[in-house]
Amino acid sequence: MQAGPENATTTDERHSSRVAFDVNGVPREVTLDNRTTLLDALREHLDLTGAKKGCDHGQCGSCTVLLDGRRVKSCLIFTVTLDGRSVVTVEGLAGPDELSPLQAAFIAQDAFQCGYCTPGQLCSARGMLDEVDRGWPSAVTEDLAAPPELTDAEIRERMAGNLCRCAAYPHIVAAVRATAAAR
Amino acid sequence: MRPFRYHRPTEVAEAVAVLGAEPQAAYLAGGTNLVDLMKLGVQRPDVLVDVTRLPLDTVEELPDGGLRIGATVRNSDLAAHPVVRRDYPVLARALLAAASGQLRNLATTGGNLLQRTRCVYFQDTGKACNKRDPGSGCAALHGQNRDLAVLDWSEQCVATHPSDLAVALAALDAVVEVHDTDGARDVPLAALHRSPGTHPERETTLAHGALITAVRLPALPAARRSAYLKVRDRASFAFAAGSVAAVLDLHGGVVRDVRLAYGAVAHRPWRAYRAEEELRGRPFSAELAAAAADAELTEARPLRHNGFKLPLTRSITVRVLTELASS
Numbered sequence: 001m002q003a004g005p006e007n008a009t010t011t012d013e014r015h016s017s018r019v020a021f022d023v024n025g026v027p028r029e030v031t032l033d034n035r036t037t038l039l040d041a042l043r044e045h046l047d048l049t050g051a052k053k054g055c056d057h058g059q060c061g062s063c064t065v066l067l068d069g070r071r072v073k074s075c076l077i078f079t080v081t082l083d084g085r086s087v088v089t090v091e092g093l094a095g096p097d098e099l100s101p102l103q104a105a106f107i108a109q110d111a112f113q114c115g116y117c118t119p120g121q122l123c124s125a126r127g128m129l130d131e132v133d134r135g136w137p138s139a140v141t142e143d144l145a146a147p148p149e150l151t152d153a154e155i156r157e158r159m160a161g162n163l164c165r166c167a168a169y170p171h172i173v174a175a176v177r178a179t180a181a182a183r
Numbered sequence: 184m185r186p187f188r189y190h191r192p193t194e195v196a197e198a199v200a201v202l203g204a205e206p207q208a209a210y211l212a213g214g215t216n217l218v219d220l221m222k223l224g225v226q227r228p229d230v231l232v233d234v235t236r237l238p239l240d241t242v243e244e245l246p247d248g249g250l251r252i253g254a255t256v257r258n259s260d261l262a263a264h265p266v267v268r269r270d271y272p273v274l275a276r277a278l279l280a281a282a283s284g285q286l287r288n289l290a291t292t293g294g295n296l297l298q299r300t301r302c303v304y305f306q307d308t309g310k311a312c313n314k315r316d317p318g319s320g321c322a323a324l325h326g327q328n329r330d331l332a333v334l335d336w337s338e339q340c341v342a343t344h345p346s347d348l349a350v351a352l353a354a355l356d357a358v359v360e361v362h363d364t365d366g367a368r369d370v371p372l373a374a375l376h377r378s379p380g381t382h383p384e385r386e387t388t389l390a391h392g393a394l395i396t397a398v399r400l401p402a403l404p405a406a407r408r409s410a411y412l413k414v415r416d417r418a419s420f421a422f423a424a425g426s427v428a429a430v431l432d433l434h435g436g437v438v439r440d441v442r443l444a445y446g447a448v449a450h451r452p453w454r455a456y457r458a459e460e461e462l463r464g465r466p467f468s469a470e471l472a473a474a475a476a477d478a479e480l481t482e483a484r485p486l487r488h489n490g491f492k493l494p495l496t497r498s499i500t501v502r503v504l505t506e507l508a509s510s
Contacts, residue, residue, distance in 0.1 A: 010186070014188045015186040015188060034186070034187055034188070034189045058219055061285060067288075070288045071284060072285050072288050073289070076218045076219060076286075076289065077214060080189050081191070081214075081235065083191075124284065124285065131259070131284065134263070136259065137262065137268065137275065138279055139276075139419065141279075144268040144269075144272055144276075145269065157418075157419050158284055160283050161282075161283025161284050161285045161286065162283075
């Protein structure tokens with residue numbers, strides 16, 4: 001490739017930013033290269049390695065976290081955009097010595113094998129159950145006017161953004177179903 | 184990834200001014216496509232202007248019965264909006280058929296319309312692509328072109344537009360509100376996206392610096408009977424192999440009004456005016472729907488691997504209209 005400003009990779013202070021945001025209820029402040037994704041900020045700068053890097057292109061879901069309460073893919077978000085916002089990772093789903101009902105259900109239902117996708121599955125399921133509570137329809141919801149009923153087909157469609165290469169899907173569906181039923 | 188400077192304006196005029204002054208700047212909204220393309224080296228902006236803090240995130244019912252959707256309204260919020268679900272089910276269905284829950288929580292209305300093709304040659308900087316690198320050629324024309332265009336392509340580019348939302352908006356005669364340094368103006372959705380022609384790198388009719396601020400839907404009572412049918416290689420979280428947005432207004436079995444638009448067939452969402460003309464004023468039947476689709480596809484030129492898109496488009500036209508007619 002030709003050298004020149006188009007291909008410049010050197011950075012100066014204009015390419016970095018100070019960002020203040022909440023992570024798992026704790027105010028954090030970091031100064032990072034603007035190119036740093038939320039996923040890399042969590043893993044490489046904030047010592048939170050729960051969120052996993054699978055594809056790094058928004059396709060596998062293993063980096064899923066909650067942003068202002070909504071599930072998102074942290075590999076597609078530049079940290080610089082998050083000033084004043086609030087992130088919850090798998091480490092923040094429950095206190096340090098306890099499990100959330102969803103986490104307990106994943107264990108009870110044996111909803112993982114290698115476990116790599118599990119933090120993303122948990123954060124995604126957490127956000128998904130809140131979406132159902134808000135009455136959001138999905139692609140398989142028959143009646144757009146009625147509150148959705150969380151059938152297995154609904155769980156599968158709503159969790160389609162999370163891949164599990166061990167194919168623990170039947171048990172993941174069971175864990176989500178059990179958590180929803182217990183509420 | 185190329186280093187970039189970052190701006191977070193709080194007013195539209197400021198965003199437009201900042202971007203207009205920087206020839207290689209890009210707007211950043213949900214980022215679900217742009218961030219990925221920056222990682223791939225396909226897009227290399229040196230400045231990002233974050234539009235997500237602009238006051239453009241509301242859905243407003245208009246006095247004339249229409250709807251005004253702010254450009255940064257998230258896909259998930261729009262799909263769940265009670266008025267959209269009741270009055271424009273085709274729009275809710277198109278949004279819900281796209282991407283995944285996590286992506287819909289980030290992706291915005293304006294960003295969705297401006298997303299780039301998923302042509303694999305465009306996304307691979309090692310391949311010739313006139314859209315990414317004007318004048319370099321089109322590796323897709325004689326390459327693996329199963330997913331690409333059958334209508335209105337050129338020797339320079341055979342890419343398709345990937346949006347489902349845009350197909351629904353095309354059927355609904357949506358109007359896009361745009362701000363640039365000259366102020367505000369309206370662009371009909373049908374005039375937003377370009378045919379590839381000899382300049383596939385120009386995907387829309389918007390000049391550098393123009394910002395989509397809202398999408399307006401006209402009142403269309405017939406749209407209460409509307410649907411979006413998308414066919415994919417897998418059941419969920421995939422781009423369309425074929426899709427159709429349809430509004431059908433039947434009176435005594437006769438087609439009083441109909442709106443049809445196709446996805447996955449061309450460089451832009453494809454409003455099927457010819458098919459509508461075939462249908463309007465005639466007693467509805469599955470045979471008529473098939474003939475209407477055939478009329479629309481008269482000028483189709485399938486590539487080596489995508490001839491299936493013609494019978495597929497015909498089939499989904501018949502299915503969506505037949506289902507609407509019996510609903």
